[in-house]
Amino acid sequence: MFSIRDYVDRNVSRNSTTSRVSTGSTTKRPTIKDVAAQAGVSISTVSLVINDKGYVSDQTRERVQEAARKLNFVPRPAARALPSKTTGNVGFVVRDDHFRRTEPFYTGVYLGTEFEANNRELYVLLTTIPTEYVPGKHTPRFLREQNVDGILVAGKVAPAFLAEASTSGVPVVLIDFEHDTLPAAVIDNRGGAHAATRHLIDRGHRHIALVGGDMDHPSLHARREGFQLACFEAGLSPDQVQFIVASEGESDYATGTVLAKRLFANGAVPTAAFCINDATALAVIDQAAGLGLKVPDDIAVVGFDDVPQAKHNQPALTTVRVQTDHLGELAMRYLVDLIEESRSRKVRPGRDPHRITLPTELVIRDTT
Amino acid sequence: MFSIRDYVDRNVSRNSTTSRVSTGSTTKRPTIKDVAAQAGVSISTVSLVINDKGYVSDQTRERVQEAARKLNFVPRPAARALPSKTTGNVGFVVRDDHFRRTEPFYTGVYLGTEFEANNRELYVLLTTIPTEYVPGKHTPRFLREQNVDGILVAGKVAPAFLAEASTSGVPVVLIDFEHDTLPAAVIDNRGGAHAATRHLIDRGHRHIALVGGDMDHPSLHARREGFQLACFEAGLSPDQVQFIVASEGESDYATGTVLAKRLFANGAVPTAAFCINDATALAVIDQAAGLGLKVPDDIAVVGFDDVPQAKHNQPALTTVRVQTDHLGELAMRYLVDLIEESRSRKVRPGRDPHRITLPTELVIRDTT
């Protein structure tokens, strides 16, 4: 390993002050006690007011609120956590390779959860886990320390992790993934795929291919179902529909390129392709261009996800928009619901978990 | 707004158990008290052992450790935070538009900090701020609550935020950005650009262009310097060197496309282009292909960053690799150093802030 010292650049200008600046006021940060004194009430009352709990007369409430405002009082998270037996944190787990992906899908989801967490006065502890998850070894610290009130799991993860999370004692909500009976916030993959396929059919296409990598993921599986349903409804016969699908591997640009070659290698090329996601669609378009085929005249292409590149591509890609932020928000709200539910022990008798489904939107651009 | 209820999918199978499973053992989580009882010592001693502080005889140390292991004791973060006046958290701030970028630069940096945070028993609170930062309005919650021991700021952010962070009373380390005298962990942009340019010159090129968007960012500025230095050292005359630079706008693919058109519009096209980053380089390559120019025969291209796409591009892009994880790690270590330093009040007399520089590596592929 290396030492930090190895990298210190001594050529930095030295005529400088330090970065640590005092907070200006010498008085230390106020506590609930200071607020109580200022308002002339007990700390119990202050606590009730800032938590909006119990019965407090309007008059004292206002007096407390004014005192808090005047002193610039902000409760310390740790001091609240200790007696209340809650942490004020939620965990956000995603596989590292997913998080690193070029398409900013999970960063969008994360930002949505962060936004909603801010509204709910929660901190989000973002942790990545490896694809090959080994329980004791890779267990997120917040699980070991039981330092969260709930857990969000984004995307596909190892079942071993889900088992661990499920037995942690706090609610778990999956995002864009499904597993057993765990509650989940998912995209309307089937509906989106159906709309996209329907759109191709409406444009007059009758020979259509589905192109995509491994369909093992529940979301991709649902997209295939939506595609099939639309084909069936339109009365297409099986020989009008092709499935260009890899038996393994991610549905990424590289896999898409391989599949596109297979697609165009066939004698009778379909007039339209529903691609399982944008990465695949972009690969198909590039391969088509390489062969001198015109999009959409020779082959129409529709994707799924509406990644940033979709809009900028030449030609701009018709696709299904997924509002990733919104998905994260939705999941966080759902999790908070479950957390509150589990606190008011009333609803113990195992309410069934739900899937919450986020609608999608077909965005018609230049490839169809 | 909408309600969560609007999205509940009632078609989910209902023959299921709830996701909330008890932890198995009915006994509640052990505290330091339980460990003390088990080991037959006081809680003070247990505290000393688990924090590796003060003098404890080897014998009692072992007895305590065994007791802790046996009971599966894990200290609660909140309980430590309260009396110790530390939070165990560090803030990680990045602009939302940067975090959403297609190139996973900042996610890589984040993962590096997370990795190192795990080693140091710290939690990272990732927060995004808008480009147009308004102090009171967008202030991260961890600042309001003073809920961090230190702050990492990744990439360019509004000066108003840096001012707020600097006066928060905790150390701040910038990542891939520089500002006044704040400590920073930066990439060796100048060195990387110098090596890349030198490489072009070594390949025999004498007419070279620098291509990139707005050079306002310190990192890009440093790259330009490295480029210029290499040109100067090689004795290139000013008329052999072109600067195709936008006066504003990000150095992204779209801007790169515009610049590439300008580059190729000139009568005398250079034989090589040093692009300020990979996004720009990829745009140049695509534009060259559109004009029937061969890369690298008609024009050699080198980028900077080594984004995932660089390797997969046809032809694969020669570029300068930046180990984003490593950068994050480095910054986190630096921050922890500063935090510890600020705790042991000895080093008060304003030590000068440093820049810690991460080396880069030239990756030669097929475009040069």
Next chain:
DNA sequence: CTGAAAGCGCTTACAG
């Protein structure tokens, strides 16, 4: 080297 005690800043029954 070890323990008793005070205290961190809150919440939460429990009285009144």
Next chain:
DNA sequence: CTGAAAGCGCTTACAG
């Protein structure tokens, strides 16, 4: 509607 008191689970001087 309000307050006194106990307690959350640790850390940290301070004695010894």
